[in-house]
Amino acid sequence: MxxxxxxxxxxxxxxxxxxxxxxxxxxxxxxxxxxxxxxxxxxxxxxxxxxxxxxxxxxxxxxxxxxxxxxxxxxxxxxxxxxxxxxxxxxxxxxxxxxxxxxxxxxxxxxxxxxxxxxxxxxxxxxxxxxxxxxxxxxxxxxxxxPRKGESYPFPTPDEEVPIVLGEWWKSDVSDVYEEFLRNGGSPNESDAITINGQPGDLYPCSKSETFKLNVHYGKTYHLRMVNAAMNLVLFFAVSKHNLTVVGVDSAYSKPLTRDYICIAPGQTADVLLHANQEPNDYYMAARAYSSALGVAFNNGITTARIHYHENHAPNKSPSLPYLPLYNDTKAVFDYYVSIKGLNEADPYQVPTNITTHMLTTLSINTFPCPENQTCAGPNGTRLASSVNNISFENPTIDILEAYYYHIKGVYHKGLPKFPPLKFDFNAEYLPLELQIPKKGTKVAVIKFGSTVELVFQGTNLVTGIDHPMHLHGTSFFAVGYGFGNFDKHKDRKTYNLIDPPLMNTILVPKNGWASIRYRASNPGVWFVHCHLDRHLSWGMETVFIVTNGEGDAEILPPPPDMPQC
Known part of the structure; x- marks a missing residue:
């Protein structure tokens, strides 16, 4: 530490x-x-x-x-x-x-x-x-x-830093959207707009006067500090006629990667350099959704902001939009992700190679039967759900950390399966309906302090296949591999990047595919693991990893005196 x-x-x-x-x-x-x-x-x-x-x-x-x-x-x-x-x-x-x-x-x-x-x-x-x-x-x-005071970035110091926070906006109260889809068992209403720094942009007339504008000087470099705060959208982002150089993801620096677009999933962040090296004019930055699932509605609009060069030029009232991949271009997404390489010399520890804890978790969209005397809006009158290794998580009424620390029984149960309890072709085109119904429970996995963990997230085609941005609290991990189809431990481990994988905290699992991470369980505590598409989180695609105490200064700190009470 x-x-x-x-x-x-x-x-x-x-x-x-x-x-x-x-x-x-x-x-x-x-x-x-x-x-x-x-x-x-x-x-x-x-x-x-x-x-x-x-x-x-x-x-x-x-x-x-x-x-x-x-x-x-x-x-x-x-x-x-x-x-x-x-x-x-x-x-x-x-x-x-x-x-x-x-x-x-x-x-x-x-x-x-x-x-x-x-x-x-x-x-x-x-x-x-x-x-x-x-x-x-x-x-x-x-x-x-x-960086520490007196130290510098591992890239030339930019001239200015700029927040670029991507989000979603509903005209109705978002709490009403949340309560409605949980009540009816269907999908939530799609958002009315995608936003950049809180604004939908010029393409929305009511927002035109307030569209975010980045004023730049020719020849200078701007550090875009990017956040995808959208509730349910993986996003493509680009700037018209300008390249973007990614120098960090999820608060860890990476080898410079120059692209004409980036992809950023909910929960992910990126440090991106924009070089103001084009003819002085006005240019659009823009974002639109990537969505791979069949039959799932999503906001397919485009949000914009302006880049305005200070140097004299005739104002361009209608800048051209940048190239953004098609909404279903999975190849563009993962061509980008596999190109991100970590800075090994800056990593606080090496990529684990001697793995002591192996885990493979299936990520599924599921359904529950509709209760009697109710009408449900899920497929064929069911209620939509989601699961990790066939367990749809149920929140307790007392927080799990308190129950663990004070040995309160009955709040959660150990024994989250470390491998899929149901064995089937996870990505077959047609799957038996009985596989769709998960179990309910507050199941957690207990991981011994100091373990080296390999965790493979495996997507399934139950109900529908879709990408899942999975976030682990309490740790960063090395994103060592991605692939499509069912994970094969003998074949797919040979494709891992164990030399310079990026250090991340949120990884996008491909539709009907897998993503593999490695890390050392060196942070004792109760840590949440969940999909960062909030509709999936709300349906139960979440679990908890409890990392046991080590010795001495590797034990959980005592609780603060003002912890909120249930």
Missing amino acids: KMWLGKKIIFLQTLLCFSIVGTNSHGLKEYHFVLKEAHYRRLCSSKPILTVNGQFPGPTVRAYYGETIYVNVHNKGKYNITLHWHGVKQPRNPWSDGPEYITQCPIKPGGKFRQMLIFSIEEGTIWWHAHSDWARATVHGAIYIY
């Missing part, structure tokens, strides 16, 4: 302004951030939305490598809330990780919770977001983690 460089105090509360109040009695900087329902009139609607500091996206958190900060969360909204610091490893400190009923009970309206964020190996861009129901649709923001 790296040495801490200092501490900073950040306050998240539900006010409608932003202010810096200086330092406290210990000389620690304090920020006041804001979180409650606020009218956000810049969008195509004046409805109130849940915000932090009245901002959408929310404020940016800035820290240095190895720093520790505190966040005081005050919930003055009308719903329960939790906040997750996505990609922050939180060594020995799962208490501040944030997922509801996994590591904490929710912060009730009027309540507060002081969270400690321990940065360790992260460097680059990650993000924070709500982790309760669908509140993260509007409650999210970027985290910038700079």
Whole structure:
């Protein structure tokens, strides 16, 4: 574990302004951030939305490598809330990780919770977001983690950094969208717009005057700190007539990769360099969805923002759109992902080769029979569900971390299968209907501290095949392989990249394919594992890994005194 460089105090509360109040009695900087329902009139609607500091996206958190900060969360909204610091490893400190009923009970309206964020190996861009129901649709923001003071980036220092937060927008209240699809058992209504920094862009007339604009100077380099905060959309992103150079993913630097487009899944982040080297003019940056599933509705619109060169030029009222791959271009997606290579010399540890814990988990869309005297909107009158190794996860009423730490029985059950309990051709075109119904339960996997883990995520074609962005809390992992069809341990391991795989925290599993990761289980605690398509998470595509304690300074820290109560 790296040495801490200092501490900073950040306050998240539900006010409608932003202010810096200086330092406290210990000389620690304090920020006041804001979180409650606020009218956000810049969008195509004046409805109130849940915000932090009245901002959408929310404020940016800035820290240095190895720093520790505190966040005081005050919930003055009308719903329960939790906040997750996505990609922050939180060594020995799962208490501040944030997922509801996994590591904490929710912060009730009027309540507060002081969270400690321990940065360790992260460097680059990650993000924070709500982790309760669908509140993260509007409650999210970027985290910038700079190199140690006095150290530099492993690439030429950019002239300016710019947040590019991609999201989705519903005209109706997102909590109503969430409650409706859970009630009827079908799919949620698709979003009304995709957004860049909170705006749908010029193609939406109501947003035209507020479209995000990046003003650039010819010859300068701009560091795009990118976040995909969309609820259910993998996105292509490009800038007209400009190449993009990816230099980091998920807060770990990578070898420079120059492309005319990138792909970014929900939960993922990227550090991207934009060189302003084209004829001075106005250019569009744009994003659109990638969606591989048959018969699944999605928002196929395009969101735009403008790049405006300061140098004199005749204003271009209608810039051309950049090339973006077709919505179903799976080859374009994985050509991009397999091209990302890690910086081995910057990795905190080597790719594990002597694996002690093997796991293979199937990721499936499922159905449950419709209860009597109800009408359900799933296929053939069923209720849609999802599962990990045929277990559709049920949240407990007491958080699992508390139950584990205090030895409270009956809250969860050990024994999540480490291999698929049902053996079949996972990606056959036609599969028996009886395979669609999963079991329900709060099953967890227990992993011994210090284990070297190989985890293969295997997609299935039950109900429909689709890609799954899988996120592990509490660790980063090496993305060592991707493939299509059923994983073959004898053949497919020969294709692994064990030399320079990227270090990530969220990996996109191909439709009817697999993705393989490796990591060392060196962070004791209770850690959530889930799909970052929120409809799949809501249906049960989630589980928990409990990493046991090591000895001495490899044990879970004690809980803070103000943990929210259930």
